[in-house]
Amino acid sequence: MKTVSRNWVASVQVALSLLGLPYSAGTSGICRKNAINSTPSLCSSTSVYMSTVAHIKARCPVYPGSDTSRFPVPDDKVDWKTDWPQYYPVNYTAPTVLKKPVWADPEIGEFPPQFNSLDGSVDRRSHDGLYLILNGKPLNPHGRTGLEGRGLLGRWGPNHAADPIVTRWKRDSEGQRVHHTTSQLPMLQFVSIKRLDCGEWAIPGGMVDPGERISQTLQREFSEEAMNSLQASASVTENIQKRITKLFSSEGLQVYKGYVDDPRNTDNAWMETVAVNFHDESGNSVSEFPLQAGDDAGQVSWIDVDSSLDLYANHLHFLETVAKERNTHW
Numbered sequence: 001m002k003t004v005s006r007n008w009v010a011s012v013q014v015a016l017s018l019l020g021l022p023y024s025a026g027t028s029g030i031c032r033k034n035a036i037n038s039t040p041s042l043c044s045s046t047s048v049y050m051s052t053v054a055h056i057k058a059r060c061p062v063y064p065g066s067d068t069s070r071f072p073v074p075d076d077k078v079d080w081k082t083d084w085p086q087y088y089p090v091n092y093t094a095p096t097v098l099k100k101p102v103w104a105d106p107e108i109g110e111f112p113p114q115f116n117s118l119d120g121s122v123d124r125r126s127h128d129g130l131y132l133i134l135n136g137k138p139l140n141p142h143g144r145t146g147l148e149g150r151g152l153l154g155r156w157g158p159n160h161a162a163d164p165i166v167t168r169w170k171r172d173s174e175g176q177r178v179h180h181t182t183s184q185l186p187m188l189q190f191v192s193i194k195r196l197d198c199g200e201w202a203i204p205g206g207m208v209d210p211g212e213r214i215s216q217t218l219q220r221e222f223s224e225e226a227m228n229s230l231q232a233s234a235s236v237t238e239n240i241q242k243r244i245t246k247l248f249s250s251e252g253l254q255v256y257k258g259y260v261d262d263p264r265n266t267d268n269a270w271m272e273t274v275a276v277n278f279h280d281e282s283g284n285s286v287s288e289f290p291l292q293a294g295d296d297a298g299q300v301s302w303i304d305v306d307s308s309l310d311l312y313a314n315h316l317h318f319l320e321t322v323a324k325e326r327n328t329h330w
Protein backbone atom coordinates (compact mmCIF):
# COMPACT_ATOMS: atom_id res chain seq x y z
CA MET A 1 0.00 0.00 0.00
CA LYS A 2 1.19 3.49 -0.83
CA THR A 3 2.08 5.99 1.81
CA VAL A 4 2.24 9.74 1.46
CA SER A 5 4.32 10.29 4.53
CA ARG A 6 7.70 8.98 3.37
CA ASN A 7 10.03 11.82 2.51
CA TRP A 8 7.20 14.19 3.26
CA VAL A 9 9.34 17.24 3.58
CA ALA A 10 11.02 16.49 0.24
CA SER A 11 7.62 15.92 -1.36
CA VAL A 12 6.30 19.19 -0.01
CA GLN A 13 9.33 20.98 -1.35
CA VAL A 14 8.81 19.43 -4.79
CA ALA A 15 5.12 20.29 -4.75
CA LEU A 16 5.82 23.86 -3.74
CA SER A 17 8.57 24.30 -6.28
CA LEU A 18 6.15 23.13 -8.98
CA LEU A 19 3.85 25.88 -7.79
CA GLY A 20 6.80 28.26 -7.92
CA LEU A 21 6.55 28.94 -4.20
CA PRO A 22 9.07 28.88 -1.40
CA TYR A 23 8.80 26.37 1.43
CA SER A 24 9.72 26.83 5.02
CA ALA A 25 9.10 24.32 7.76
CA GLY A 26 8.25 27.27 9.94
CA THR A 27 5.52 29.73 9.27
CA SER A 28 7.12 31.63 6.42
CA GLY A 29 5.18 31.22 3.22
CA ILE A 30 2.60 29.08 4.96
CA CYS A 31 -0.83 30.43 5.74
CA ARG A 32 -1.86 29.12 9.11
CA LYS A 33 -5.04 28.94 11.05
CA ASN A 34 -4.50 28.84 14.77
CA ALA A 35 -7.37 26.58 15.64
CA ILE A 36 -10.70 25.43 14.33
CA ASN A 37 -12.02 27.35 17.29
CA SER A 38 -10.61 30.58 16.06
CA THR A 39 -11.43 32.90 13.23
CA PRO A 40 -9.55 31.82 10.13
CA SER A 41 -6.90 34.20 9.01
CA LEU A 42 -7.15 35.53 5.50
CA CYS A 43 -4.80 33.79 3.13
CA SER A 44 -3.40 35.50 0.13
CA SER A 45 -3.98 33.66 -3.12
CA THR A 46 -0.31 32.83 -3.40
CA SER A 47 0.10 31.19 -0.03
CA VAL A 48 -0.01 27.45 0.45
CA TYR A 49 -2.32 26.47 3.20
CA MET A 50 -1.22 23.93 5.75
CA SER A 51 -2.50 23.74 9.25
CA THR A 52 -1.27 22.37 12.51
CA VAL A 53 -4.84 22.07 13.76
CA ALA A 54 -5.55 18.56 14.96
CA HIS A 55 -8.93 17.84 13.43
CA ILE A 56 -10.77 15.40 15.64
CA LYS A 57 -14.00 14.25 14.01
CA ALA A 58 -12.12 13.69 10.74
CA ARG A 59 -10.21 10.97 12.62
CA CYS A 60 -13.27 9.14 14.01
CA PRO A 61 -12.32 5.45 14.37
CA VAL A 62 -14.95 3.99 12.01
CA TYR A 63 -15.73 5.78 8.76
CA PRO A 64 -19.41 6.93 8.63
CA GLY A 65 -21.84 4.67 6.83
CA SER A 66 -19.35 1.83 6.63
CA ASP A 67 -17.53 -0.75 8.74
CA THR A 68 -14.16 0.57 7.53
CA SER A 69 -11.78 1.47 10.35
CA ARG A 70 -9.39 4.37 9.83
CA PHE A 71 -5.68 3.87 10.44
CA PRO A 72 -5.37 5.43 13.92
CA VAL A 73 -3.64 8.83 13.80
CA PRO A 74 -2.47 10.23 17.16
CA ASP A 75 -2.47 14.00 17.71
CA ASP A 76 1.29 14.33 17.24
CA LYS A 77 1.15 12.60 13.82
CA VAL A 78 -1.65 14.58 12.24
CA ASP A 79 0.65 17.15 10.67
CA TRP A 80 1.93 15.98 7.27
CA LYS A 81 5.29 17.59 8.03
CA THR A 82 5.87 15.04 10.77
CA ASP A 83 7.66 12.18 9.10
CA TRP A 84 5.83 8.92 9.82
CA PRO A 85 7.00 5.99 7.67
CA GLN A 86 4.62 3.65 9.49
CA TYR A 87 1.53 5.47 8.21
CA TYR A 88 -0.61 3.13 6.09
CA PRO A 89 -4.03 4.73 5.60
CA VAL A 90 -6.84 2.46 4.52
CA ASN A 91 -8.22 3.23 1.06
CA TYR A 92 -11.98 3.67 0.92
CA THR A 93 -14.39 5.30 -1.48
CA ALA A 94 -18.06 4.52 -0.92
CA PRO A 95 -19.81 2.40 -3.60
CA THR A 96 -22.34 5.23 -4.09
CA VAL A 97 -19.49 7.55 -5.10
CA LEU A 98 -17.83 4.98 -7.36
CA LYS A 99 -21.09 4.65 -9.30
CA LYS A 100 -20.31 8.14 -10.66
CA PRO A 101 -23.44 10.09 -9.75
CA VAL A 102 -23.54 13.63 -11.21
CA TRP A 103 -22.26 15.14 -7.95
CA ALA A 104 -19.09 13.01 -7.89
CA ASP A 105 -15.78 13.07 -9.74
CA PRO A 106 -14.40 10.02 -11.53
CA GLU A 107 -11.32 8.31 -10.14
CA ILE A 108 -7.95 10.03 -10.47
CA GLY A 109 -6.50 9.13 -13.88
CA GLU A 110 -9.94 9.01 -15.48
CA PHE A 111 -10.28 12.79 -15.88
CA PRO A 112 -8.07 15.91 -15.87
CA PRO A 113 -9.03 17.83 -12.70
CA GLN A 114 -7.83 21.44 -12.43
CA PHE A 115 -7.01 21.54 -8.73
CA ASN A 116 -6.74 24.88 -6.92
CA SER A 117 -8.82 26.40 -9.74
CA LEU A 118 -12.33 27.03 -10.90
CA ASP A 119 -12.63 23.90 -13.04
CA GLY A 120 -15.51 24.60 -15.41
CA SER A 121 -18.43 25.00 -13.02
CA VAL A 122 -16.78 22.95 -10.26
CA ASP A 123 -14.95 25.13 -7.76
CA ARG A 124 -11.82 23.25 -6.70
CA ARG A 125 -10.36 26.26 -4.86
CA SER A 126 -10.07 26.08 -1.09
CA HIS A 127 -11.34 28.93 1.08
CA ASP A 128 -8.06 28.59 2.97
CA GLY A 129 -5.60 29.08 0.11
CA LEU A 130 -3.65 26.65 -2.04
CA TYR A 131 -3.51 22.98 -1.07
CA LEU A 132 -0.88 20.48 -2.07
CA ILE A 133 -1.15 17.72 -4.67
CA LEU A 134 0.83 14.54 -4.14
CA ASN A 135 0.84 11.69 -6.65
CA GLY A 136 -1.99 13.45 -8.48
CA LYS A 137 -4.20 13.62 -5.38
CA PRO A 138 -5.04 16.64 -3.24
CA LEU A 139 -3.81 16.51 0.36
CA ASN A 140 -6.06 17.41 3.26
CA PRO A 141 -4.66 20.75 4.53
CA HIS A 142 -5.46 19.80 8.11
CA GLY A 143 -3.36 16.66 7.96
CA ARG A 144 -3.76 12.90 8.18
CA THR A 145 -7.14 11.28 8.68
CA GLY A 146 -6.17 7.59 8.52
CA LEU A 147 -8.11 7.07 5.29
CA GLU A 148 -7.29 7.83 1.67
CA GLY A 149 -9.69 7.98 -1.27
CA ARG A 150 -12.91 9.98 -1.05
CA GLY A 151 -15.07 8.03 1.39
CA LEU A 152 -18.57 9.46 1.02
CA LEU A 153 -17.45 12.73 -0.56
CA GLY A 154 -17.89 13.29 -4.27
CA ARG A 155 -15.07 15.71 -5.03
CA TRP A 156 -11.34 15.21 -4.75
CA GLY A 157 -10.08 18.11 -2.64
CA PRO A 158 -12.53 20.64 -1.20
CA ASN A 159 -16.25 19.79 -1.15
CA HIS A 160 -18.05 23.10 -0.73
CA ALA A 161 -21.06 23.56 1.52
CA ALA A 162 -23.01 26.47 2.99
CA ASP A 163 -24.58 26.64 6.46
CA PRO A 164 -27.52 28.98 7.17
CA ILE A 165 -27.78 29.80 10.88
CA VAL A 166 -31.29 31.18 11.38
CA THR A 167 -31.78 32.70 14.84
CA ARG A 168 -34.49 34.41 16.89
CA TRP A 169 -34.74 35.67 20.45
CA LYS A 170 -35.99 33.17 23.01
CA ARG A 171 -39.25 34.64 24.37
CA ASP A 172 -41.56 33.73 27.24
CA SER A 173 -45.33 33.26 26.93
CA GLU A 174 -45.80 37.05 27.13
CA GLY A 175 -43.39 37.64 24.30
CA GLN A 176 -40.63 39.05 26.52
CA ARG A 177 -37.04 38.12 25.79
CA VAL A 178 -35.69 35.41 28.10
CA HIS A 179 -32.38 36.10 29.86
CA HIS A 180 -30.21 33.27 31.12
CA THR A 181 -30.31 32.89 34.91
CA THR A 182 -26.53 32.71 35.25
CA SER A 183 -25.09 34.90 32.52
CA GLN A 184 -28.03 37.35 32.61
CA LEU A 185 -27.61 37.67 28.86
CA PRO A 186 -30.50 37.37 26.39
CA MET A 187 -30.88 33.91 24.89
CA LEU A 188 -30.92 33.05 21.21
CA GLN A 189 -32.53 30.07 19.55
CA PHE A 190 -31.47 28.63 16.21
CA VAL A 191 -33.02 26.27 13.70
CA SER A 192 -31.39 22.87 13.99
CA ILE A 193 -31.99 19.63 12.12
CA LYS A 194 -31.34 16.07 13.22
CA ARG A 195 -29.31 14.54 10.41
CA LEU A 196 -30.70 11.31 9.00
CA ASP A 197 -27.26 9.86 8.25
CA CYS A 198 -25.84 9.96 11.79
CA GLY A 199 -28.63 11.14 14.11
CA GLU A 200 -26.63 14.19 15.23
CA TRP A 201 -28.14 17.68 15.53
CA ALA A 202 -26.68 20.14 13.04
CA ILE A 203 -27.12 23.43 11.24
CA PRO A 204 -29.27 22.73 8.15
CA GLY A 205 -26.45 23.16 5.66
CA GLY A 206 -25.86 21.51 2.33
CA MET A 207 -23.61 21.23 -0.66
CA VAL A 208 -23.08 24.09 -3.10
CA ASP A 209 -24.16 22.89 -6.54
CA PRO A 210 -21.75 23.53 -9.45
CA GLY A 211 -22.11 27.15 -10.57
CA GLU A 212 -24.40 28.02 -7.64
CA ARG A 213 -23.85 31.18 -5.59
CA ILE A 214 -23.39 30.63 -1.82
CA SER A 215 -26.35 32.92 -1.14
CA GLN A 216 -28.55 30.64 -3.25
CA THR A 217 -27.33 27.52 -1.45
CA LEU A 218 -28.01 29.06 1.97
CA GLN A 219 -31.61 29.84 1.11
CA ARG A 220 -32.26 26.60 -0.81
CA GLU A 221 -30.90 24.35 1.92
CA PHE A 222 -32.86 26.12 4.65
CA SER A 223 -36.05 25.88 2.58
CA GLU A 224 -35.55 22.21 1.82
CA GLU A 225 -34.36 20.95 5.18
CA ALA A 226 -36.16 23.09 7.74
CA MET A 227 -39.30 24.20 5.93
CA ASN A 228 -39.74 21.10 3.80
CA SER A 229 -40.49 23.34 0.85
CA LEU A 230 -40.22 20.39 -1.48
CA GLN A 231 -43.39 18.84 -0.04
CA ALA A 232 -45.55 21.85 0.79
CA SER A 233 -48.56 22.86 -1.29
CA ALA A 234 -48.09 25.63 -3.86
CA SER A 235 -49.84 28.35 -1.83
CA VAL A 236 -47.98 27.52 1.38
CA THR A 237 -44.70 27.27 -0.49
CA GLU A 238 -45.20 30.74 -1.96
CA ASN A 239 -45.89 32.25 1.45
CA ILE A 240 -42.94 30.50 3.08
CA GLN A 241 -40.65 31.40 0.22
CA LYS A 242 -41.55 35.09 0.42
CA ARG A 243 -40.60 35.24 4.10
CA ILE A 244 -37.46 33.20 3.59
CA THR A 245 -36.38 35.33 0.63
CA LYS A 246 -36.89 38.49 2.68
CA LEU A 247 -34.91 37.15 5.62
CA PHE A 248 -32.12 35.85 3.42
CA SER A 249 -31.99 39.14 1.50
CA SER A 250 -31.23 40.94 4.74
CA GLU A 251 -27.59 41.34 5.53
CA GLY A 252 -26.35 38.05 6.94
CA LEU A 253 -23.48 37.85 9.39
CA GLN A 254 -20.74 35.60 8.03
CA VAL A 255 -19.36 33.76 11.04
CA TYR A 256 -17.13 31.16 9.41
CA LYS A 257 -15.46 30.37 6.11
CA GLY A 258 -13.11 27.44 5.77
CA TYR A 259 -12.40 23.83 6.64
CA VAL A 260 -15.02 21.74 8.42
CA ASP A 261 -13.95 19.04 10.87
CA ASP A 262 -16.41 16.63 9.26
CA PRO A 263 -16.35 12.87 10.01
CA ARG A 264 -16.53 12.20 6.25
CA ASN A 265 -13.19 13.88 5.55
CA THR A 266 -10.31 11.86 4.16
CA ASP A 267 -6.68 12.48 3.28
CA ASN A 268 -7.78 13.49 -0.23
CA ALA A 269 -11.28 14.96 0.15
CA TRP A 270 -12.67 17.30 2.76
CA MET A 271 -15.59 19.58 3.60
CA GLU A 272 -15.40 23.37 3.59
CA THR A 273 -18.21 25.78 4.32
CA VAL A 274 -19.40 29.34 4.58
CA ALA A 275 -21.65 29.79 7.63
CA VAL A 276 -23.92 32.84 7.69
CA ASN A 277 -26.26 34.00 10.45
CA PHE A 278 -29.68 35.41 9.51
CA HIS A 279 -31.45 36.83 12.56
CA ASP A 280 -35.25 37.18 12.79
CA GLU A 281 -35.09 40.18 15.14
CA SER A 282 -38.81 40.80 15.53
CA GLY A 283 -39.81 37.13 15.51
CA ASN A 284 -42.44 37.71 12.84
CA SER A 285 -40.48 36.39 9.88
CA VAL A 286 -39.81 32.64 9.51
CA SER A 287 -40.24 32.23 13.29
CA GLU A 288 -43.99 32.25 12.70
CA PHE A 289 -43.98 29.17 10.48
CA PRO A 290 -44.07 25.69 11.93
CA LEU A 291 -40.79 23.99 11.09
CA GLN A 292 -41.04 20.82 9.07
CA ALA A 293 -38.18 18.43 8.48
CA GLY A 294 -37.46 17.67 4.86
CA ASP A 295 -34.81 16.40 2.47
CA ASP A 296 -32.09 14.74 4.57
CA ALA A 297 -33.34 15.94 7.98
CA GLY A 298 -35.06 13.56 10.40
CA GLN A 299 -36.33 16.27 12.78
CA VAL A 300 -36.16 20.03 12.92
CA SER A 301 -36.48 22.30 15.93
CA TRP A 302 -35.69 25.72 17.45
CA ILE A 303 -32.91 24.99 19.96
CA ASP A 304 -31.44 27.27 22.64
CA VAL A 305 -27.95 28.50 21.74
CA ASP A 306 -25.68 27.25 24.51
CA SER A 307 -22.07 26.08 24.85
CA SER A 308 -23.18 22.69 26.20
CA LEU A 309 -24.77 21.61 22.90
CA ASP A 310 -23.41 18.57 21.14
CA LEU A 311 -23.51 19.27 17.41
CA TYR A 312 -22.29 17.72 14.16
CA ALA A 313 -18.76 18.47 12.93
CA ASN A 314 -17.52 21.84 14.27
CA HIS A 315 -20.93 23.52 14.03
CA LEU A 316 -20.76 24.46 17.72
CA HIS A 317 -17.90 26.80 16.90
CA PHE A 318 -20.04 28.65 14.33
CA LEU A 319 -22.74 29.18 16.97
CA GLU A 320 -20.19 30.40 19.49
CA THR A 321 -19.18 33.13 17.06
CA VAL A 322 -22.84 34.08 16.56
CA ALA A 323 -23.36 34.33 20.33
CA LYS A 324 -20.20 36.38 20.86
CA GLU A 325 -20.93 38.72 17.95
CA ARG A 326 -24.48 39.33 19.14
CA ASN A 327 -23.48 39.52 22.80
CA THR A 328 -25.93 36.84 23.89
CA HIS A 329 -25.79 33.95 26.33
CA TRP A 330 -23.27 31.26 25.50
Ligand code: RP5
Binds near residue numbers: 202203204313
Ligand atom coordinates in the same frame (compact mmCIF):
# COMPACT_ATOMS: atom_id res chain seq x y z
C1 RP5 B 1 -20.95 19.87 6.91
O1 RP5 B 1 -21.76 19.05 6.09
C2 RP5 B 1 -21.28 21.27 6.49
O2 RP5 B 1 -20.99 22.19 7.51
C3 RP5 B 1 -22.75 21.18 6.14
O3 RP5 B 1 -23.54 21.41 7.29
C4 RP5 B 1 -22.94 19.73 5.70
C5 RP5 B 1 -23.16 19.58 4.21
O4 RP5 B 1 -23.25 18.23 3.87
P1 RP5 B 1 -24.65 17.51 3.64
O5 RP5 B 1 -25.58 17.92 4.77
O6 RP5 B 1 -25.18 18.00 2.33
O7 RP5 B 1 -24.38 16.07 3.67
O8 RP5 B 1 -19.62 19.57 6.72
